[in-house]
Amino acid sequence: METKLAPAAEEAGECFPVRRLQITDKSKGFIDLLGQLTVCDPISDEQFLARFQDLKSNGDDHVICVIEDDHSGRIIATGSVFVEKKFIRNCGKVGHIEDVVVDSGARGKHLGQKIVRFLLDHARSMGCYKVILDCDVENKGFYEKCGFKEKSVQMAMYLD
């Protein structure tokens, strides 16, 4: 379901703060929003709670952030970053950005860029020496605007 931003919100150029995911965000359309990115079947409140708590146990190593539209009370943008701890690069850390999506009714207002900036700031604060992500070729320009450069190729094997 697309969320139309209230005209007043757009005209006022509201800042739409980015915050971390909260348990109550399920009822604000968080799962519906992920459905605009890829297959995301409905899940029960119990499933959501269990996964939420599992992720929370990773502390700052796995952060999901969201933007809520105060007028509609809906979640209109999200993204996540996972901090991978390595032995190489003097026990360095790499940030992996995943699942960036902006509601179709709220695109083109720099909310996606805001989400990516939040995730990059978090990775930097965690000491990551680089941040990487996979994206469809049609989103290459978006990530370039966010400061990324194309590198290597993506390989994938789906196991189910």
Ligand SMILES: CC(C)(COP(=O)(O)OP(=O)(O)OC[C@H]1O[C@@H](n2cnc3c(N)ncnc32)[C@H](O)[C@@H]1OP(=O)(O)O)[C@@H](O)C(=O)NCCC(=O)NCCS
């Ligand atoms: C890709 C997506 C997250 C962009 O979000 P958005 O909020 O509309 O993008 P922004 O408004 O922050 O765009 C920032 C800049 O990138 C540009 N941009 C946005 N999408 C672009 C695209 N697909 N190709 C080229 N440039 C793009 C914008 O024009 C803007 O440029 P500007 O700074 O010169 O004005 C959004 O279109 C989306 O959710 N798409 C569907 C889900 C998806 O594919 N997610 C990516 C998973 S890898």
